[in-house]
Amino acid sequence: MKIEKSNSSLPPSAASESAARIAQAKTSQSQPAPEGVNVSLSSTNSQLRSMEASMADAPTIDSKRVAELKLAISEGRFQINSGAIADGLINNVEDMINASQS
Numbered sequence: 001m002k003i004e005k006s007n008s009s010l011p012p013s014a015a016s017e018s019a020a021r022i023a024q025a026k027t028s029q030s031q032p033a034p035e036g037v038n039v040s041l042s043s044t045n046s047q048l049r050s051m052e053a054s055m056a057d058a059p060t061i062d063s064k065r066v067a068e069l070k071l072a073i074s075e076g077r078f079q080i081n082s083g084a085i086a087d088g089l090i091n092n093v094e095d096m097i098n099a100s101q102s
Contacts, residue, residue: 072078 069078
């Protein structure tokens with residue numbers, strides 16, 4: 001049985017709505033704001049910028065360490081420390097809670 005591939009995975013009404021939203025967004029982005037209009041960005045914007053800055057400072061991948069871990073896993077020498085993993089998860093959750101309260 002042959003299944004024909006359509007050009008759009010969305011129903012026609014959803015596809016036209018999506019196209020209309022994209023066109024509206026492009027139009028609103030290209031038009032300058034009228035004089036006397038104040039624009040303020042939500043706190044999400046500052047959170048995104050903060051996340052972007054912290055990601056820029058994140059260490060890069062240590063390919064030597066990755067190779068060592070792959071070898072240890074393949075040889076059966078890799079030991080999982082579930083306590084350290086749990087502590088790390090708890091610390092991450094605490095950091096996220098503290099960041100959301102700020």
